[in-house]
Amino acid sequence: MLFPTIDFAIFFVVVFLVHWLLNPFRLPWKLFMIGASYVFYAWWDPSFVWLLVGFSVITQVGALAVVGNRNKAKRQRMWVLAVALIAAFAPLLWFKYYVFTALNVSTVAGWFGGGEPLPLMQIVLPIGISFYTFMGVSYVIDIHRGKIEPAGWVDVFLYLSFFPHLVAGPIVRSNELIPQFAKRKDPRRIDVSMASYLIMAGLFKKVVLSSFVATSIVDPVFADPGSHTSPEILVAIYGYAVQIYADFSGYTDIAIGLALLLGFKFPQNFDRPYTAVSLQDFWRRWHMTLSRWLRDYLYIPLGGNRLGETRTYVNIMLTMLLGGLWHGAAWTFVVWGAIHGTGQVVGHYRRTHGLEKPAENTQQRVIKQIVTFNIVCLGWVFFRSDSIGTAFDMLAGLVTRFGAAPLITLPVLGAIALGIGMQYLPQGPSERIRVVFSRMTPVVQGVVLALGLLVISTLGPQGVAPFIYFQF
Secondary structure: OOOOHHHHHHHHHHHHHHHHHHHHHOOOHHHHHHHHHHHHHHOOOOHHHHHHHHHHHHHHHHHHHHHHOOOOOHHHHHHHHHHHHHHHHHHHHHHHHHHHHHHHHHHHHHHOOOOOOOOOOOOOOOOOHHHHHHHHHHHHHHHHOOOOOOOOHHHHHHHHHOHHHHOOOOOOOHHHHHHHHOOOOOHHHOOHHHHHHHHHHHHHHHHHHHHHHHHHHHHHHHHOHHHOOHHHHHHHHHHHHHHHHHHHHHHHHHHHHHHHHOOOOOOOOOOOHHHOOOHHHHHHHOOHHHHHHHHHHHHOOOOOOOOOHHHHHHHHHHHHHHHHHHHOOOHHHHHHHHHHHHHHHHHHHHHHOOOOOOOOOHHHHHHHHHHHHHHHHHHHHHHHOOOHHHHHHHHHHHHHOOOOOOOOOHHHHHHHHHHHHHHHOOOHHHHHHHHHHHOOOHHHHHHHHHHHHHHHHHHOOOOOOOOHHHHO
């Protein structure tokens, strides 16, 4: 995490208590929450707080400029929007893509006997910059489209810095969060049982499940695939599918739970993605806030499916390729995006030409789920690998190095089965558990939560690795 778990717990308890204590006295709780969020972000690197402040100013200035030119000619309105978006994207492009661009430009120039290569430098990627950039951009575009009106400066600063979602999402849109700032929350209406359930579930997925699978098989195999056998490589690939789901959905659960304890609701970000029957269905279930962002602010503006069949396929591929690059400045992420783009193009073609029919029975649905899951896992190979070469070493090792597999143990197989199998469980039992918890007295609830934390701390590793999506 950003800082030791106990420090984070103390930080949140202080924020939680002060937030509600400020409430009855009509004190500026928004300013307090902004300050607390900046303290949270500064714990990682104080210098990047100024980047977040600057980005918030750029976003609001751009939004006000868009509004100020609403009655101008279309050409002028589009120029103002373009300048606002360029200014909003500029920090992300510099911090995330300069080195990648410089390396590739220098390489291509070298092929043709070009001049001096572009200078390289050590650039530290600010945590969460991709997430708050997309949030700011959606805010400006929605104002341009007339869907919302500009919020006040304080609300915009709080919207972009609100610490539960700051470092790894979900990508909350302004119309989903800013209206919630308008009215003070009643602490008596906080759904503590749901918030606690989400936080505990997220901690278990991240601290126990994701960390165990990563250290037991995923990290050693991906670090040196040539030293491992085909069964180990196969299990490591499935293990990474579980690791990234448990890691990212675990953080999302924690973020949603923390926001709920403070009186705010975030949108759902995962819906059992490994039960998907197609790649299109997968993206309706995986990182749902990003999927909707790519659809509304990239795919549809490119023309969507309104400009003919060929253009639709081009738009799908461009959306997924840029979605891949959003995840990381490396060719492995481009290939990952291309795999999903190609799969979605093929699926769209089959649906529009009557070659693909809905699953008519359980057997057909299971087959579709297995095929989709394995295509997703193929993409995860490139997503996780540190280079294209490593990814192909992994894939080649699937069919060339049979032998003993000491890393495949019953606990590893059990963890992978749990990570995938939990997505197929009905929601009824978990809801009944939450209802039973909600009916307990506060003292009993505290004991249950303490026992849960004890179990998580006991089963989890020493220290907790950073969340995977912090680097995006």
